[in-house]
Amino acid sequence: MTVAARAPAGDIPPLHWQGGPVDCAACDYAGLRELPGEQGCEPGHACMQDAYARRIDRFFRWHPQLSDAQLAHPYFEVRAIAARHASVFRLAALAGDPDETVRLQIALRLPLAQLARLAGDPHREVRIRVAQRVEPAVLATMRNDPDYGVRELVARRLPLAILPTMASDPDRAVRMRVAQRLEMPALLAMAGDPEPEVRRIVAERLPAPLLSRMAADADWRVRWEVAQRADAAVLSLLQDDEDTEVRRAARERANTFAGVAHG
Structure with a gap:
């Protein structure tokens, strides 16, 4: 029985995932058509x-008990959506699925002990999801991932004891994440980073007594950050800075010190 059902108003008409009309007579679950x-x-x-993922998803939300039986379906959307509802004990078999949409779902639901097998997945989005969930021991193996977005997530979650190993990452965004979390003395080593955006973060977090080494930074934004937190000795170096904003910030902070002293 070929079905020419009416889709909801404004929706696309029914279409079999292989093309053509939906044929209920050829469906394993044709008996469901009789139920309300x-x-x-x-x-x-x-x-x-x-073919429409939203309709497939609605089917499995109505019948999650049928998901396990469809994990080997030839249409990737069916496998991916069935994986959202299937038993977690069946998911490991899909870690090598040829479609990344399926593996994305597996990466969200696999038990952590089994997630390491996806840490080297060929698709970046799968590895990103792995990096969001995986245990620290596996996360450490992803520090040299070829994608900077994966490494940035690793830098957000990596234990602080291991984080200094990412301080020389080739990507600026990753090093910025590292600088936002790193502790002394490893943070001090990043004061010489080649990118001013990274050095500015270091200047925001470095202990105030150590800011003198950044007072002559080549970038005015870094020196401005120094002026926000520096002690009186460093401020004396910045009050005549070549940049107007740095001079203003240094003089305002110096005036604050003077006011406290007079008070």
């Missing part, structure tokens, strides 16, 4: 044969 509402199914609304 969410007990059954509805072409154009909740249908596993449809």
Whole structure:
């Protein structure tokens, strides 16, 4: 029985995932058509044969108990959506699925003990999801991932004891994340980073007595950060800085010190 069901107003018409109309007679779950509402199914609304992911998803939300049986379905959308509802004990078999959409779902639900097998996945989005969940021991193996977005996530979550190993990452954004978390004395080593955005973060976090070594930084934004926190000795170096904003910041802070002293 070929179905020409009416889709909801404004929605796309039913379409079989292989093309052409939906054929309920060829469906393993044709018997569901006889059941009312969410007990059954509805072409154009909740249908596993449809090419439209939203309808497939609705079908499995109505019938999550059928998910395990469809993890080997030839249509990747069916496998991916079934994986959202399937038993976690069945998911490991999909870690090598040929479609990254399926592996993305697996990366969200696999038990942490089994997640390491996806740490080297060929697709960056899968590795990003792994980096968001994986245990520190596995996370440390992802420090040299080829994608900077993955490494940036690693830098956000990596234990502080290991984080200094990422202070020389080739990407500026990753080093910025490292500088936001790093503790002394490793933080001080980043005061000479080649990128001013990284050095500015260091100047925001470095202990005030150590800021003197950044008072002559080549970038005015770094010197401005120094002026926000420096002691009187360093401020005396910055009150005649070549940059107007740095001079203003240094003089305002110096005036604060003077006011406290007079008070």
